[in-house]
Every structure is written in structure tokens, then in C-alpha cells.
Amino acid sequence: MNGGETFEFVAAVAGVSIGLAALLLLAAVAVIGTWRASKHASESSVAAGRASLTVEELARRLADRTVAPTEDASRFAELHGEAAMLIQQQQQLQQMARGLLDTMAAESSQPAIGLDELESTINRLDTTVGEMAASLANLIRLLDRR
Numbered sequence: 001m002n003g004g005e006t007f008e009f010v011a012a013v014a015g016v017s018i019g020l021a022a023l024l025l026l027a028a029v030a031v032i033g034t035w036r037a038s039k040h041a042s043e044s045s046v047a048a049g050r051a052s053l054t055v056e057e058l059a060r061r062l063a064d065r066t067v068a069p070t071e072d073a074s075r076f077a078e079l080h081g082e083a084a085m086l087i088q089q090q091q092q093l094q095q096m097a098r099g100l101l102d103t104m105a106a107e108s109s110q111p112a113i114g115l116d117e118l119e120s121t122i123n124r125l126d127t128t129v130g131e132m133a134a135s136l137a138n139l140i141r142l143l144d145r146r
Contacts, residue, residue, distance in 0.1 A: 040122040041100050047129040048093050054136050055086055061143060075142065082139045089132050096125050 062079065100121055 037100070037122070040125075041097060044093070044097050044100070044122070044125050044129065048090065048097060051086075051090055051093070051129065051132050051136070055083070055090060058083060058086075058136070058139060058143075065143075079139060079142060082135060082142075086132060086135055086139070089128060089135070093125065093128050093132065096121070096128065100125065 062083065103121070
């Protein structure tokens with residue numbers, strides 16, 4: 001081997017090493033992104049379960065109470081509207097969680113590209129859960145006034 005061939009061999013080895021290092025870095029980013037997304041999805045799933053239990057408890061409370069038709073008709077209509085809104089928000093939350101998991105599974109080969117989008121989706125999901133909790137608190141206050 002002369003000096004030119006040795007240089008070409010070393011350059012080829014260096015190129016392959018750099019490519020493998022980049023691939024390793026991309027894999028590490030994918031693992032970290034997937035781990036973070038699964039953690040947020042798990043937390044959102046727990047929050048959705050709690051919200052579901054709260055809505056069921058609210059439904060039981062509403063079913064147990066008797067409402068005077070003349071006096072409480074407007075309150076009952078308001079409570080019914082809020083309960084319907086909460087059920088709709090819960091369904092949206094479940095759909096968002098499913099979409100989040102589907103997105104996470106579909107983009108697992110390219111996680112670095114969608115991490116910002118995934119984080120914004122998780123933030124919207126957290127906001128929705130907060131809105132549901134606030135609505136439930138309002139509904140419980142209305143029920144306690146009765």
C-alpha cells in the first residue's frame with residue numbers, strides 16, 4: 001500500500017464512523033422522544049380516567065336527586081348542558097389520546113422532526129383536561145347549592 005491508498009482507506013473508515021455516529025445520535029433522540037411521549041400519554045390517560053369517574057359520579061348524583069319542575073327547571077337544563085359538554089370533552093380527550101399514540105407509533109422512525117408538534121399536542125391535551133376539571137368543579141358547586 002502506498003500513501004494515497006492508505007489515505008483513501010482512512011477517509012472511508014472515517015466517513016463510515018461519522019455516519020454511524022449520526023445514526024446512533026438519531027436513535028438516542030428517538031428513544032428519548034418516545035419515552036417522553038409515552039410518559040405524557042400515560043399521564044393524560046390517567047387524567048382521562050379520573051375525569052370519566054367524576055362524570056359517572058355526577059351522573060349518579062343527578063339520577064338520585066329529585067327536581068321540582070317549576071322551580072329548578074332552568075338549573076336542571078343548565079346542569080344537563082354542562083354534563084353533555086363534559087361528556088363531549090371527555091370523548092375529545094380520548095380521541096386526542098388515541099391520536100397521540102397513533103402519531104407516536106407512526107413517527108417512531110422520524111421522532112426528531114415531530115417532537116415540537118407532539119409537545120404542542122400534549123400541551124393542548126393538558127389544557128383540555130384542565131378545562132374539564134374546572135367545568136366539573138362548577139357543576140359540583142351548582143349541585144351543592146341545591
